[in-house]
Amino acid sequence: MEFKKVQKECVRNMIRYGKEFDICIDKDYALLKLYEEVGEFTQSILIHRKKSRPEKFLPEEESKKEVAKELADVVGFALLNAELLDIDLVKALEEKGWFNGDGSL
Numbered sequence: 001m002e003f004k005k006v007q008k009e010c011v012r013n014m015i016r017y018g019k020e021f022d023i024c025i026d027k028d029y030a031l032l033k034l035y036e037e038v039g040e041f042t043q044s045i046l047i048h049r050k051k052s053r054p055e056k057f058l059p060e061e062e063s064k065k066e067v068a069k070e071l072a073d074v075v076g077f078a079l080l081n082a083e084l085l086d087i088d089l090v091k092a093l094e095e096k097g098w099f100n101g102d103g104s105l
């Protein structure tokens, strides 16, 4: 799926979530949730690397899935922030040097 379509779909799902739970999905919410998810991602990494309390340890594959889920949340909220701030993330990534738009490395 094209990047912009992924972004639109993520935002559409977030708006649906907001309506379901009566949450105002605005710029403040998007920013605060991004920080929350970065924290959850960090926690999942600590658990995955067994740098947390032992009772939180999970089997390797399970903890890696948790890391992936939390990283997906970070990306999802980054996409929501981009949408609400009217930022073309593909353009921003290219301008920041994350990739070349012509497909070359």
Ligand SMILES: [Mg+2]
Binding pocket: 037, 040, 069, 070, 073
């Ligand atoms: Mg999460």
